[in-house]
Amino acid sequence: MALYTGWLAPAVLPVNAAVRHPSQGLPPGTRLGEFELHGLLGAGGFGMVYRAYDHSLHRTVAIKEYLPGGVADRVGQAVTLRTGADARRFDEGLRSFMNEARLLAQFDHPALVKVLRVWEQNRTAYMAMPLYQGVTLKEACAQMRTPPPEPWLRKLLWSVLQALELLHRRGTVHRDISPDNIFLQDIGPPVLLDLGAARQALGQDAPQHTAILKVNYAPIEQYADAQDMPQGPWSDVYALAAVVYGCLNRAPPVPASVRAVRDSLRPPAELAEHLRSVHGLAYTPALVEALTAGLALDPARRPRDLAAFRALLQLQPVPGMERFDWRAELGPDWQAPHAASDPQHEDDDMSTLWQAPQPHSTIDLAVAAPAVVQAHRRQWWPKAGVAALIVGLLAAVGIVASPGDPPATAAAPVPSKAPARAEAPVAVTAPPAASAPGPQALPAPAELPMQPAPPPAVRRPPPPAAPRALSAEQICPDSNFLTRPMCLFRACQQAPYAAMPVCVENTRRLRESQRPYGP
Numbered sequence: 001m002a003l004y005t006g007w008l009a010p011a012v013l014p015v016n017a018a019v020r021h022p023s024q025g026l027p028p029g030t031r032l033g034e035f036e037l038h039g040l041l042g043a044g045g046f047g048m049v050y051r052a053y054d055h056s057l058h059r060t061v062a063i064k065e066y067l068p069g070g071v072a073d074r075v076g077q078a079v080t081l082r083t084g085a086d087a088r089r090f091d092e093g094l095r096s097f098m099n100e101a102r103l104l105a106q107f108d109h110p111a112l113v114k115v116l117r118v119w120e121q122n123r124t125a126y127m128a129m130p131l132y133q134g135v136t137l138k139e140a141c142a143q144m145r146t147p148p149p150e151p152w153l154r155k156l157l158w159s160v161l162q163a164l165e166l167l168h169r170r171g172t173v174h175r176d177i178s179p180d181n182i183f184l185q186d187i188g189p190p191v192l193l194d195l196g197a198a199r200q201a202l203g204q205d206a207p208q209h210t211a212i213l214k215v216n217y218a219p220i221e222q223y224a225d226a227q228d229m230p231q232g233p234w235s236d237v238y239a240l241a242a243v244v245y246g247c248l249n250r251a252p253p254v255p256a257s258v259r260a261v262r263d264s265l266r267p268p269a270e271l272a273e274h275l276r277s278v279h280g281l282a283y284t285p286a287l288v289e290a291l292t293a294g295l296a297l298d299p300a301r302r303p304r305d306l307a308a309f310r311a312l313l314q315l316q317p318v319p320g321m322e323r324f325d326w327r328a329e330l331g332p333d334w335q336a337p338h339a340a341s342d343p344q345h346e347d348d349d350m351s352t353l354w355q356a357p358q359p360h361s362t363i364d365l366a367v368a369a370p371a372v373v374q375a376h377r378r379q380w381w382p383k384a385g386v387a388a389l390i391v392g393l394l395a396a397v398g399i400v401a402s403p404g405d406p407p408a409t410a411a412a413p414v415p416s417k418a419p420a421r422a423e424a425p426v427a428v429t430a431p432p433a434a435s436a437p438g439p440q441a442l443p444a445p446a447e448l449p450m451q452p453a454p455p456p457a458v459r460r461p462p463p464p465a466a467p468r469a470l471s472a473e474q475i476c477p478d479s480n481f482l483t484r485p486m487c488l489f490r491a492c493q494q495a496p497y498a499a500m501p502v503c504v505e506n507t508r509r510l511r512e513s514q515r516p517y518g519p
């Protein structure tokens, strides 16, 4: 495996992109050759994903459109550049998009997204993929009552490792593994969705790492300053360990850049002990050790490749993944997202508005905003982010006052006895105290220890009081500058934030931008 850059090597493309608003998607009914668009599945900083019907093969598909925010706009159906100066950057991103599609098209593995077709049209590019039915791991983790049990995690790991191994054998490091790139099919193996090639191509030379990195999952060597630390399979090991850790911790891990200054990541062994004492969940030493090694900041101390990671995990082949039903295997620990009539949630002012994430449902472009909101209303990460932020700010103040103090997490006691689940008020451990601004300042990290999920029969404690006024960065601490607008959009639909100035302004702007697309 001599080459780990290949076509994924980032081109010289600064990004000042903004996440595309759903209303910028092509309208339903648009024909792209044999494909007819039916609605929007997702909108990110670099493109839009539509549900579509293939009139030639008579099947539904997903189509991803390359549409980098901040660089390009849509005029009619066509994509146009904002300024001519962006032409080279746009083209580099487009080439990476096409290359990613061509690479993925060479594989045929149930755990790796299949590309059916890629083509250029409307001065941009499109790739057609099977339309998977399910939700992202990020959405799934957000709706679990308790962290997933180890057998469940092993099935997830088995699938993702298989997909990654294919890529590594081709000399390609994924470099973008995150919970929103892992798709849990209703039935079948989890699927690794995309390689984020366009993002990386567009992001090189970006003024902020956050423009190209999913900072909570990216290892330190993916930061541009870390040029003496090569990237390789060990980089994907870090991200995958971070994904598992985040799902167990119920909050993304502290960014590697922040850990490099002061490592406040709660060690996996401590986290496992916490989950054992609070939830009665047992995680094997093999899993804990593999996560510890995988999350090593120093690349040299990590498993060198997936085989080494797999050996540490003592991961055995998992047969029958084509029938994997991730919800059924979680059993009652899966919080079925139909809580409006659930008395447990009567005190939740958002529950009556909330609907399940619609796995493959489309966002009708005419009513895009409400659909997105409903699909994500129950996610608790934004709330956790705010709580973490408050704690983080307090911790930061503490640091300013007494820089010599040990990190708060280091002193956080792990309960030695299991408290009753219903009354387990877990002390909030202070998250990393400061994102010491380095050459490239990063947003303050947000890490919350696992909050005990309420047992079904017990009313949940009231939500934390809404903070007074937060900035967009504070509301979405684990988003980056590209994903923040969408995160903010979602968060602003929630009661604690809706009245904040940043949300009022955001909502006003969205309404304005939606007018031409209204019914």
Ligand SMILES: Nc1ncnc2c1ncn2[C@@H]1O[C@H](COP(=O)(O)OP(=O)(O)OP(=O)(O)O)[C@@H](O)[C@H]1O
Binding pocket: 041, 042, 043, 044, 045, 046, 047, 048, 049, 062, 064, 113, 129, 130, 131, 132, 133, 136, 180, 181, 193, 194, 196, 199, 360
């Ligand atoms: N083949 C597919 N089938 C069903 N849903 C899909 C498919 N591809 C993408 N999606 C949905 O669209 C969303 C966005 O897709 P994707 O992650 O590929 O784009 P993105 O988030 O803009 O990219 P990036 O991860 O680089 O930011 C996904 O989270 C998923 O919900």
